[in-house]
Amino acid sequence: MDFPVFHLDFLGNRMLIAVIAVVHVFINHSLAVGAMPLVTAMEFWGHRRGDERWDRLAYRILTVCFVITTTLGALTGVGIWLSTSLVNPYAIGSLIRVFFWAWFAEWLVFVAEVVFIMIYYLTWKKMQDRKSAHIAIGAVLSFFSWVTMAIITAILGFMMSPGAWTARETFFSGVFNPIYLPQLAFRTPVAMVAAGWLALFLAFFFTHRDRDLRGQSVRLISVWSLAWLPAAAAGALWYWRVIPEWMEVNVPVALGTQKFAAWYDQLLVVLAVMAATVFIAAVVGALVPGKMPRVAMLVPFAATLVLLGSFERVREFIRKPYVIGDYMYANGLRVADYPLYKEEGVLRHATYTSVRTVTDDNGVEAGGEVFKLTCTRCHTATGVNAVTDRLRDMYGNGPWDRETVKYSLIGMHTARPFMPPFPGTEREAGALADYLLDLRAVKRPVIGAQDGGVVIPTEPRAGVEGGV
């Protein structure tokens, strides 16, 4: 990290990204990617049967989608960008340099998507006498919604497995990474199923005066969800099979916290039960729509979102210890720079730090700077995923031995493959141990640059600065 260190010590930086990203994925998948083709299909259905009630129902569902996607949906999309560039500027800045043109293309499609949802929604009533043309607009909109997801999935896939890119560093070798297509094959049907449940819930709400339409719409939407479920299962299997082996080691931990790693078999059962619930609800809705209880509208939707959320969490976790596979660790340091840091220290090559070298007297201060520079992207001092809590898991409530802590820092990546190796010198590891022991004695949050500003040390850095 060679930027002022933005840091939230209570919630943790990852939580900031996670909250924004999860909201965005839920909205994008269920209210845009999946909902646009479903609404278009409902409009088409009503048009073909000459039933205006379907048209009104589709319009009402679209209204909800329009209001939410153009506010919460669009802005959380930008928010993922803003939050990741705050939390890990080196990672996002590097990704932008490789994927600039993919993102540029995605942006153009995104502009088209917004323009088309404006046209589709705002001309719904004006184009009643030109229904076929309006349905065609819906089809184009559905296509653009899907393409934006297809492009961004390439970038997500790349972060997990850069494939040939680390050797060639070109755009196309990055895009066609081995995880791309399986991820897309999983996301697409899941988005369709999620949209189905959401539409079902809304349809239930909007048809409380028309029992007949309610029955019809529950059946149609359930058939829609049911049709996509096998594809979702196939996509999940394919995805699971291509996750590279080194990632699989992490998966048990990824699904729960480290403490619950041993119970991940049970968690898989829970996820399977949820998937089964979704399936059964869809079958019931398709065969006996009148028997569909009100609560059954929300449970499968919630279950689908939990499945999607777990998928995202697993995806986020199994890329560890990297933020960009084989190129950059989750702490924002390049893999290639590790030999230099190991030789000369992270403090020596950092810009924003109060000290450059570890001395016999400044252990706690220097260790605090090392912590800020190399640990705070994932850990806090006092909040969520606090570093002292992780150490307590290992060393208990009694006093800790400085040497033990120091050596465990140096070797943590061997027993915990999701942790990046410690980047600094042994003296820096010692200073970090000093700081951690001190932190345990006197709990205090790490103050991020957004609150406390930044300092640079008086001691010059090796390199060009001496001559400046």
Place this chain on the structure above:
Amino acid sequence: MDTLPIPRDFLLPLPASTLDLQVAIVMLFLVHILFVNLMVGGSLLTLVYEVRGRRRPDLDLLAQKIAATVTVNKSLAVVLGVGPLLAMNALYALWFYTANSLTGRAWIMTVPLVIAAFLLLYAHKYSWNLLADRKGLHITIGAAGTLLLLLVPFIFLANINLMLFPDRWLEVEGFLSTVLLPNVVPRFFHFVLASVAVTALFLAGWFCRRRFDFETALPGLDRCETRRELLTAAFGATALQLVAGPLVLMTLPPHGFSWLMLGNLTAAVTLGVSGLVLLWREMAERGPLTTRYWGIVVLLGCTVGLMVFVRHLYREEAIAPHRALVAAHTEAFRAASIGAEMRLAAGMPRVGEAETVASPGERTFRSVCMACHAVDEKRVGPPLTEIVDIYAGNPDGLIAWVKEPGKKRPGYPEMPPIRMQEGQYRAVADYILDEVFVPPLQSPPADGATG
């Protein structure tokens, strides 16, 4: 120069030539800012006309029609902002991200602020008839949305201002201190005036276009009168720029001035004043819009375009010296990094500063195994005493287990496979089986570990 931080840049090439990226930033930003102006100005004018419309239903209807344009313009403002943001993140990532970090809380607040503002503006628009009898509440909703919307450019301005002045990076503490840097507040007013001017000019053309059935859509209002009023608003806001503009210029730190920038600025002001003169004459017209309207649009449009270019020239000039220092430092770092990598590959890394002397086996044990195993008590895993009981005289068995462990005892979590260099397995096995329990019993790992 110890007040100037010189970080290192990204160690990957830019995705396009700097010239292409600069052209992209200027052009894409121009389109973005036009829609931002229409969004902010539209919300403000909606508010003004709705307040005035409390006694005149015809103006209330006009306010409603303006609000309808905001629905489209606000979404385009957001989506068209992503393009220039992307170019910014490539070309100025180092400066931009630094400013973002230093104002982090306010910066990330732009997301919920815009969401809240947009939701309030939707609530305002779609409750127009519902709340017709409770006008006070309805106006409050619109005003709240507009106010939130106005906060966002303020945060953006503070950021793009701070990024230009690395010599101030060490001074600032939090967002409020960045607002106090010179130039932020004057620029904000410069922006708000531009928003009103652009929107009023746009609406004059929008409502008075030939295909628009003014009399049916806005009964009670006179087309010419409305046109005159909107053009007057555009004229007033643009004329006020003759005060705001110099104020911005005077508070601008000298870092980025150049003759090229001042020359373009002069041209921009000249075009702007010519546009004002035409606007004045168009205001005096009694009939429908004349072709002079397009002359005004072109002149003022070119003014905005040149201003955006001037802004870019200032930024390039202001950052240039720092950028050169950053580039030199980045290259020095790259060379040092490659040097260390090559030494490692050749098997002769300079040893980092070591603190203690220990045997290779002990070092490995302490850094790898001790996280879970103590000498004579249960931690995450079983104590060494038990391990030695099992593997005494069988280091190969121990190594095999460490490489590929299974779960074999109740009450313990499964041990993960340990991956390290081949020599380390042997060293640590020898250490555990031969060194730890050599009498007299030495137990450095357990020292104070658990008290």
